[in-house]
Amino acid sequence: MQASFLLIIIFAIDAAHTAAKRSGLRRPWVLGGLTAMGFSLVLVSYELYARGILPSTFSSQLFLLLILLMGYELSLDVLRAGQLSRDLLESQQRMRLAANAADLSLWEWDIVRDEIWVTEKGRERTGIGASERIDFARFLQAIHPDDSEQTQQAVRHSLEDSGELESEYRVVARNGATRWVVARGQVERDADGKPVRLRGVSVDITQRKRAEQELAQSRNELAHIARVSTMGELAASVAHELNQPLGAILRNAEAAELFLQAPSPDLEEVRAILTDIRADEARAGAVIDRIRSMLKLREIEHTPLDLKLLAGEVVNLVRPEAEARKIQLALEPGSPPPLVRGDRAQLQQVLLNLLLNAMDAVNYSPNDRRRVSVCVRTAGSQVEAAVSDTGDGIPADKVAHVFESFFTTKPNGLGMGLVISRNIIKAHGGSIHWQNNPAGGATFCATLPVAEKENGP
Amino acid sequence: MSEPTTIVHIVDDDPSFLVAVARMLRASGFVVKTFASAAEFLAQPELDVPGCVLTDLQMPRVSGLDLQEALAKAGHRIPVVFLTGRGDIPASVHAMRHGADDFLTKRAPKQKLLEAVNRALVRDARERAERARVQRLRARFEVLTEREREVLQHVLRGQLNKQIAADLGIHERTVKLHRTAITTKLRVSSVAELTKLWLESGGSDG
Numbered sequence: 001m002q003a004s005f006l007l008i009i010i011f012a013i014d015a016a017h018t019a020a021k022r023s024g025l026r027r028p029w030v031l032g033g034l035t036a037m038g039f040s041l042v043l044v045s046y047e048l049y050a051r052g053i054l055p056s057t058f059s060s061q062l063f064l065l066l067i068l069l070m071g072y073e074l075s076l077d078v079l080r081a082g083q084l085s086r087d088l089l090e091s092q093q094r095m096r097l098a099a100n101a102a103d104l105s106l107w108e109w110d111i112v113r114d115e116i117w118v119t120e121k122g123r124e125r126t127g128i129g130a131s132e133r134i135d136f137a138r139f140l141q142a143i144h145p146d147d148s149e150q151t152q153q154a155v156r157h158s159l160e161d162s163g164e165l166e167s168e169y170r171v172v173a174r175n176g177a178t179r180w181v182v183a184r185g186q187v188e189r190d191a192d193g194k195p196v197r198l199r200g201v202s203v204d205i206t207q208r209k210r211a212e213q214e215l216a217q218s219r220n221e222l223a224h225i226a227r228v229s230t231m232g233e234l235a236a237s238v239a240h241e242l243n244q245p246l247g248a249i250l251r252n253a254e255a256a257e258l259f260l261q262a263p264s265p266d267l268e269e270v271r272a273i274l275t276d277i278r279a280d281e282a283r284a285g286a287v288i289d290r291i292r293s294m295l296k297l298r299e300i301e302h303t304p305l306d307l308k309l310l311a312g313e314v315v316n317l318v319r320p321e322a323e324a325r326k327i328q329l330a331l332e333p334g335s336p337p338p339l340v341r342g343d344r345a346q347l348q349q350v351l352l353n354l355l356l357n358a359m360d361a362v363n364y365s366p367n368d369r370r371r372v373s374v375c376v377r378t379a380g381s382q383v384e385a386a387v388s389d390t391g392d393g394i395p396a397d398k399v400a401h402v403f404e405s406f407f408t409t410k411p412n413g414l415g416m417g418l419v420i421s422r423n424i425i426k427a428h429g430g431s432i433h434w435q436n437n438p439a440g441g442a443t444f445c446a447t448l449p450v451a452e453k454e455n456g457p
Numbered sequence: 458m459s460e461p462t463t464i465v466h467i468v469d470d471d472p473s474f475l476v477a478v479a480r481m482l483r484a485s486g487f488v489v490k491t492f493a494s495a496a497e498f499l500a501q502p503e504l505d506v507p508g509c510v511l512t513d514l515q516m517p518r519v520s521g522l523d524l525q526e527a528l529a530k531a532g533h534r535i536p537v538v539f540l541t542g543r544g545d546i547p548a549s550v551h552a553m554r555h556g557a558d559d560f561l562t563k564r565a566p567k568q569k570l571l572e573a574v575n576r577a578l579v580r581d582a583r584e585r586a587e588r589a590r591v592q593r594l595r596a597r598f599e600v601l602t603e604r605e606r607e608v609l610q611h612v613l614r615g616q617l618n619k620q621i622a623a624d625l626g627i628h629e630r631t632v633k634l635h636r637t638a639i640t641t642k643l644r645v646s647s648v649a650e651l652t653k654l655w656l657e658s659g660g661s662d663g
Contacts, residue, residue, distance in 0.1 A: 240515065243542035244471050247563030251477035254567045258484035273480065280473055 009036045009043075038066040102203070107185075109136065109198040111159075122202060125181065127174045144170035144178065159195045163187040168205065180209040216320040241287045245280035252277050304339040304451050305347065307383050308376040314351040315374055318359065326367060327359055332375040337383045341451040342428045350421040350432075354387040354444045357417060361391030361442065369440075381450050382430070388443040393436035402434060421446070463578055464508035468492045468524065469540070470516045474563065478511070478540075478570075485571055495519035495527070504533050507585060509558070509577035514541040534584060536577035540565075594658035600642050608635040612648060613655060 013036050042063075048054040096119070099106055105122030109115075116134040118126075126142035128134055136155075140148055147169035154167035165185040170178050185200020256273045259265050308331075315331045322329040351374075358372040371390045376383065394402060403422055422432045430448035437443055465487045469475040472493065479489045492498040495512070496519055510528070514521040525537045536558040558580065559573040601609065611621040618636070622629040645651045 240542040243563045244474055247540075247542065248471070248474040248477040250564055250567075251474065251481045255477065255480035255484045258481065269480075273477075276473060276477065280477075283473075 009039045035066070035070075038063065099201070104201045104203055106201055107183075107199070111195055111197060125173055125179060125202070125204065126171045142171050144172065146170070155198070158185070158187055158198065163189075165198065165200060168209075179204055180206045238287070242284055245283040245287070248280045249277050249284075252280070302341045303344060305342055305344060306336060307340055307347070307385050307448065308334075308337055310344070310347060311351055311374050311376050311385055314348055314355060317352065318355050322359060322372065325359065325363070325370075327362055327370045327372055329355075329359075330371070330373045332373055334375070334377060337376055337378045338450045340383050340428075340448040342448065343424075346424045347428070347448075350424050350446055351385060351387075353417045353421045354385075354446065357444070358387045358389035358391075358442075361389040363391075365391055378450075379447065382447045383450055384445050384447040386443050386445040388437060388441060390437075390439075390441040393440060393442045394434070403432075418444075461507055462488050463582070464506055465489045465574055465578075466492065466498060466508060466510045466535075468495055468498050468510065468512040468516075468521070470494060470513060474513075481567065482511075482571075482574065487574065495521070495524035498524065499527055504528075504531070504535070507578075507581055509536045509538060509574060509581055511538045511540065511574060511577075513563075514539045536580050538573050538577050591657070591659050594654060597643055597654070598658060601639060605635050605639050605642075608632060609639055609651075609655075612636065612639070613652060 013033075045054060095106075098104075099119065100121065103121075105119045105125060107116060107118040107122055110117070114135045116136065116139055118128075118134065120130065122128075123130055123132075123134075126139070128138065128142055132138070140152065143151055151167045151169045154165060158165035163186065165183060165187070168180060168182045171181055172178050181202050182205050183200060183202040185198050187195045188197040188199060190196050252273045256270050259270050259273075312331055315329060319329055355372065355374065362370045362372060369390045373388050375386045375388070377386075378384075403418055418432070425432050425446050425448065428448055430446060432444065432446050434442055434444045465482055467475060467479055467482070467489055469478070469491075470493060475491050475493065479491050482489050495516060498510070498512075510524070512521040512524055519527075521537070521539050528535060528537070538559040538561070540561055540563050542563045558577050561569060561573055598606075607625065608621060611624060616624070618629050618632045621632045625632070640646065640651065643651065643654060645654060
């Protein structure tokens with residue numbers, strides 16, 4: 001009897017100890033301790049009773065006391081559980097509210113069972129039915145086909161490697177609209193490091209994506225406008241304005257010839273024609289004078305400039321177009337060059353021109369030979385900006401004409417870009433030179449003198 | 458009634474080019490009329506005269522293309538030759554695929570311009586003659602009575618007298634009489650000839 005009681009006491013203490021270790025709570029100790037204490041008291045009272053010291057064993061009273069104590073402890077527990085479930089509910093509601101307010105959807109992928117739980121918002125966003133079971137394959141179906149491969153890669157990478165997921169993709173919502181979404185998540189692993197769960201949130205980023213696209217487009221347009229407005233429009237209006245008086249002169253001259261062939265020429269008419277020819281010649285001359293004054297560089301605004309920063313800006317400007325045309329565009333690294341003095345807008349125009357020319361030069365090159373690189377470096381007392389391409393270079397028979405007006409190798413070129421660029425650089429006290437690269441393609445290099453210090457040399 | 462004169466109508470908003478090209482064409486033997494705008498040209502009381510239009514493509518308000526469209530809308534099929542001061546001819550030509558008779562730059566050689574004008578005038582004369590011929594053929598059909606025209610439609614469909622009689626609810630002999638009247642009035646001797654005449658007159662309905 002005593003032995004079995006002892007065993008029960010030891011068992012109760014061990015159980016309480018184990019339970020406490022597992023949950024870190026006070027309760028197992030209280031319950032286990034009380035049980036152990038109760039049995040000890042029973043054991044002691046029996047012993048005392050057996051030896052005739054106590055009139056009875058008090059065992060029933062002791063057990064009653066014990067049960068009362070245990071009941072109190074357990075009722076505390078029930079109360080606490082109620083509080084906990086209320087807290088949990090509230091925190092869930094708060095979370096849902098916050099998620100909705102932030103336009104977030106929460107999700108969790110049970111990798112072992114291949115089952116995805118996602119909030120209603122996420123189901124709505126991906127066009128998946130409210131009660132439909134979602135596994136990874138079903139999730140992939142909801143993704144825009146063009147983004148599927150890259151999303152799978154991101155998930156694979158997070159599971160095998162980083163443990164962190166970040167992926168942007170398009171989904172088609174229930175109402176048929178395509179939305180951009182970014183998903184961020186974290187992998188949970190078991191004791192062996194095997195991924196068991198991927199948990200995270202998704203946010204609608206359509207607005208941001210749209211803004212990005214608009215920005216890229218406006219950059220493209222800017223680059224396009226910069227060129228077309230200065231070159232194409234000019235050329236077309238020049239042609240129109242000059243052809244009008246030149247056409248009149250030609251027709252008048254032809255008419256005069258015909259009049260003079262007559263047996264008795266009407267000299268009065270011929271005289272009138274000659275007067276008109278003079279007037280039209282003056283008109284054509286005025287057009288040319290106006291164009292010349294338009295092309296004449298306005299007063300250069302001299303400000304100290306970092307040519308490398310400037311080149312970086314222009315590179316960024318044309319990058320979207322380069323990417324769209326699958327051209328690799330690089331600004332060579334290196335230490336910042338000394339400042340030059342010049343007109344920011346004009347030098348930008350020169351760099352833009354050289355870059356666009358280089359990009360046109362590689363337009364018909366195979367994909368692995370579509371590279372344009374910009375290098376800004378110091379060369380003695382000069383700073384040079386070199387733009388190299390991997391195109392076909394300048395053919396030998398064209399070498400002499402590169403800087404001539406209206407010389408072009410492009411089907412739709414006007415042959416004015418390099419002329420204007422050279423004028424700008426010349427006006428800055430610099431020069432433009434070029435060479436065909438030994439490995440193919442050409443390099444155009446604009447060189448400008450280093451700015452003198454404000455307080456003299 | 459004498460043949461109406463063939464006129465080259467020149468439309469250009471540039472007065473000095475207008476005068477110059479008119480001089481040259483006049484010296485080359487053409488009868489010309491000049492207009493400073495498309496509106497001025499369209500405001501003429503009589504537009505259906507033999508000739509052609511030589512117009513600037515780019516004009517303020519009403520362009521050469523607008524002018525061509527206005528003429529087509531009003532049912533005037535006078536040939537239109539365009540002149541342009543711009544250099545971007547390929548683009549303009551493309552834009553004008555829908556029926557420009559010719560297209561030249563303002564500085565085209567005299568020979569080219571004269572050829573274009575002559576081509577337009579020849580085309581106009583040919584088309585006028587063709588229209589007049591069709592008109593005459595149509596007039597021949599006009600002498601037929603209502604009933605004869607009805608019978609004619611059936612004959613053209615290749616129906617036999619018996620069928621025609623049944624269709625129209627008349628006697629077969631009456632049909633024969635109508636047929637004789639038709640061939641006599643139209644001065645044809647066979648159904649084949651009748652069909653040919655009908656088609657040449659551009660006929661499709663009764």
